Amino acid sequence: MKKIVSLTLPFIIGFLTTSAHATENGGDSFALGAEGMMAGALPPPGVYLLNYYQNYHAGSFDNGPPNFHADVNALIPRLVWMTKQNYLGGQLGFYAAQPFVDLRLSAAGMSDSNSGLGDLIIGSMLGWHHGSHHWIGAVEGVLDTGKYDSATPAQPLVANIGKNYNTVRPIIAYTYAPQNGLDISTKLSYSFNTKNDDTQYKSGEYFAGDYSIGYKLNDHVKVAVEGYAFKQTESDEVNGDKIGMRGQVLAVGPAIQYQDKNWSLEAKYLKETNVENRPEGHTSYLKFVWAF
Template sequence: MNKNVLCTSLLACTASLMLGTTASATEGGLSSWPMGIEIYGMGILPPPGTYGQVFVGNYLADSLRDDAGRKAADIDLRATTIVPRFVWVTEQQVLGGNLGFHALLPLNDIRLNVKNGPHDHKRGIGDAHLGPVIGFHHSEKLHSAVGIDFVLPTGSYDRDDLVNLGNNTYTVQAVYALTYTDPAGFNADVRLMHDYNFENRDTHYQSGRELHADYTLGWGLGNGWVVGVGGHAYQQISDDKCSASNCASAALVDANDGNRGRSFSIGPAVQYTGEGWFLSAKWQDESGVRNRAEGQTYWLKFTMPL
């Protein structure tokens, strides 16, 4: 959210440099990926066929943190998203794995109030994600997937608004996911992502490169249930830039050493496997936040064949 899809990103809520005086990692403190959205099974590409997924998330934040982790502003941010995702796994083999494709388009409702300051509310579609993926099944329990995602600026954007439904920039995201699953034992998942953000042409602002991961750890109870913990880890690895001489954010970029963001979250996670379908849930609380909003996220994920 800011994090998008919550102040997320699939969500893309521009909690923007709050009144122009507060530091934010990446433009508006946002990322193209909703941190921690994935739960169990994130490295498993299913057998050839078509599949539908629905993610439902709610992000709540009450503070914006600066580059030292201090509270920079009191806010009331509430971002709710419904994210339908379509997955098509082909019979085509590439490097020994199955070739697949996916696409998603978030539907967002974002409210932001700054204490003793402005407020805004937006509702509508966010930025679309799509791309190819190759899935490998190394054994009955160990699976992995590699892919590349393209984020398209399909959400509405106005540089003068406090909240936006899209980031108004293209992003290319490299992905590697790994899953170890045991219905009656240890389970572990990680999805590693590296984001390259292109320039926002309306503001001439280019957010830095981002390295982040969704993760879960759990224990299978042998009856379809897996219980454990999950969350995300995020670190911006290059500075934000502003190419225009009159860019309003240029001074902030210089003053805050590139506005590099950081965050970590953890919380309980659970999954139930039915006859050909999966339902997962997770709650995660953020800590160690730099240059971003700090809050809590609830996620639900439902998967079934079409």
């Protein structure tokens, strides 16, 4: 049976108001919680199609606009190519993902909605295996290709799917999966953002990571407790001046996976807590993987 590939995938809400929040308007380009079980184990050479469906709902915004609500539905196909090439003892792979997003926002008596293509993600990675231990090192770029409109006095709330800035993100992931069925996995990243030239806003650098503690019940079914953490390490800047806003969030919830031959299906529900300067809500994922 082929191992199922896992790595990071982008999504998140984006909108514009006249207020400042940790990262621009509390959004980011990291798919918090998208990965979990076997996150550090890359598959054998071949081509793989990963399809993610995400629903995110937030009913409040810490230190943000009143009466805030956000509903996001995202479908994110991702193509992964694992080559036969090896560098530094690791297997070389490449990937690209293109989100399709439907976003509905309301805040402070205003509302807006939008749907279309989000920001394109491309990346390269190396994977290592040693017995029950698996590692991944990767670098990905999030390109400002998504649909974006500037806010105006007549329309101060804009449901933006694209971020209008680029991100470079180094990633490391690790999985410990012994024969007794245990699966302890984590994926850690650090994001560097460019400036949004339309707003002169530069979102601060941030750490983000997914985690999973799972157990294989039989040859097909695995259950886990999963979640994510986000912590902004650098203040945002407006016109080159630091404004001191930093965000954070933790999330936890159950997950289940069914795997059979060359495909798998995983579902999870994650609830956010310990939120600062960001939307607070819950997210659900369905992840389908097909190995050609």
